Amino acid sequence: MRYQSESRQAVWQIVFTVIFILLITALQTTIIRGFEVFHVVPNLLFITVVCYSLQRGNYGALFFGFICGLILDLLGGRAIGINGLLCTFAAYFCVYISDSLFNNNMFVSMFFVGLLTLVYELLTYIFYFAIWGHGAFGYALLCKVLPAAIYNFVFTMVLYPVIRRLAS
Amino acid sequence: MGSRKKLTILVLIVTVVIFVMMAVSFVARSSSAPGHIVGTVVRPVQQFFSGIGHGVSGFFRFFGDMKDYQTENLELKDNVAKLEEQVRSLESYKQENERLRQLLELKSREAERDTVGCEVIAKDPGNWFYTFTIDKGSEADISVNDTVIAAQGLVGRVTEVGLGWSKVLSIIDVESSVGALVSRTQDFAIVDGELSLADKGLCKLSYVTTGAHLVVGDAVVTSGLGGVYPEGILIGTVSEIQNDSMGYSRYALVDTAVDFERIREVMVIRSHGSHS
Numbered sequence: 366m367r368y369q370s371e372s373r374q375a376v377w378q379i380v381f382t383v384i385f386i387l388l389i390t391a392l393q394t395t396i397i398r399g400f401e402v403f404h405v406v407p408n409l410l411f412i413t414v415v416c417y418s419l420q421r422g423n424y425g426a427l428f429f430g431f432i433c434g435l436i437l438d439l440l441g442g443r444a445i446g447i448n449g450l451l452c453t454f455a456a457y458f459c460v461y462i463s464d465s466l467f468n469n470n471m472f473v474s475m476f477f478v479g480l481l482t483l484v485y486e487l488l489t490y491i492f493y494f495a496i497w498g499h500g501a502f503g504y505a506l507l508c509k510v511l512p513a514a515i516y517n518f519v520f521t522m523v524l525y526p527v528i529r530r531l532a533s
Numbered sequence: 534m535g536s537r538k539k540l541t542i543l544v545l546i547v548t549v550v551i552f553v554m555m556a557v558s559f560v561a562r563s564s565s566a567p568g569h570i571v572g573t574v575v576r577p578v579q580q581f582f583s584g585i586g587h588g589v590s591g592f593f594r595f596f597g598d599m600k601d602y603q604t605e606n607l608e609l610k611d612n613v614a615k616l617e618e619q620v621r622s623l624e625s626y627k628q629e630n631e632r633l634r635q636l637l638e639l640k641s642r643e644a645e646r647d648t649v650g651c652e653v654i655a656k657d658p659g660n661w662f663y664t665f666t667i668d669k670g671s672e673a674d675i676s677v678n679d680t681v682i683a684a685q686g687l688v689g690r691v692t693e694v695g696l697g698w699s700k701v702l703s704i705i706d707v708e709s710s711v712g713a714l715v716s717r718t719q720d721f722a723i724v725d726g727e728l729s730l731a732d733k734g735l736c737k738l739s740y741v742t743t744g745a746h747l748v749v750g751d752a753v754v755t756s757g758l759g760g761v762y763p764e765g766i767l768i769g770t771v772s773e774i775q776n777d778s779m780g781y782s783r784y785a786l787v788d789t790a791v792d793f794e795r796i797r798e799v800m801v802i803r804s805h806g807s808h809s
Contacts, residue, residue: 390658394657395655404660404732408660424540424543437658441658441659444555446554446555449551449554450548453547453548486660489659494728500728501728504729509660509661
């Protein structure tokens with residue numbers, strides 16, 4: 366009986382997670398453009414990956430990161446893999462440190478979202494632009510990477526309560 | 534085996550899987566089946582949110598004004614709200630009417646070309662690229678490399694086609710390169726997207742002929758060379774002329790005719806697969 370109840374709960378959690386990913390994906394490509402500040406929008410999927418992984422701290426988070434990264438790749442229409450890889454590593458990092466965190470609250474999530482967004486956006490720039498000779502590093506850092514990190518840091522406050530419920 | 538060790542092994546496996554996928558997608562130059570599935574599943578939700586997204590600014594403005602209304606008479610508040618809503622709605626209809634009128638005029642201009650009108654339903658999820666999704670795909674006989682235009686001028690080209698959706702690469706994207714012609718001087722050049730210019734709606738006009746006498750305001754149109762874009766479509770106007778860092782060659786900045794931030798309706802010039 367208890368086993369049935371737990372498995373039913375697990376199924377519902379998977380269903381809610383899939384619906385949540387679908388919703389976040391749709392928002393990321395539509396309404397979120399309305400929140401554009403200095404030509405930068407928050408990356409809801411990446412924020413979700415980091416917060417979810419910090420909350421879950423298990424293999425499920427890794428899979429979650431992998432799926433969200435792949436969705437970013439597929440929606441972007443570029444070669445598949447870069448976002449998949451970056452999101453998986455971000456999830457791995459978060460799962461790895463989640464055990465060591467003394468206090469796992471919203472501010473900790475905000476800090477790691479900001480920090481990992483910096484790394485994520487810098488690597489995105491390197492993979493898609495720098496190695497193909499597009500240059501403009503100063504512009505990329507000041508007008509894309511840093512604003513994106515700050516924006517994701519702030520936007521975590523909006524998503525954190527929902528993700529916390531989803532991951533629990 | 535420790536939990537962290539298991540986790541590391543799992544990450545390594547996932548990494549290998551991703552590298553295989555990267556290699557496959559790089560060879561295929563398309564996201565193929567998985568991309569089509571995600572595109573088709575997400576499209577209805579995107580269409581729904583796209584409609585809401587267009588009015589999101591007005592929605593927040595409405596809530597911002599609520600505080601002021603509280604200090605006013607209740608009846609007056611209702612009237613003002615209704616009238617404002619009406620004005621906003623009429624303004625939106627007026628703008629839509631204007632855009633559709635322009636598109637109709639364009640349609641008659643482009644009568645000899647086989648075109649189909651489409652609506653922009655989604656934009657690139659990130660901050661680096663300038664691609665967007667339109668609401669028509671293979672069912673409307675749109676194919677890869679079809680030219681996309683708006684009432685004002687050239688928008689880009691189709692890069693991926695699915696059932697009920699297509700992805701469009703804007704001319705301001707770094708991956709875009711368009712064969713161009715300066716209308717007044719008939720000089721050939723190339724219009725490229727640049728990372729640092731894209732947000733300002735600018736492109737770089739490079740490979741300008743040495744003796745070309747460009748002036749600010751010169752219209753730049755597609756040359757038709759390269760086989761992707763038909764000739765004579767307005768790209769934009771020259772806004773600045775500069776020398777490169779070595780001083781050997783010149784390039785110009787082109788202010789694109791299309792406002793990519795506010796683009797909502799476009800037209801696809803169908804080639805019926807003759808590009809691919």
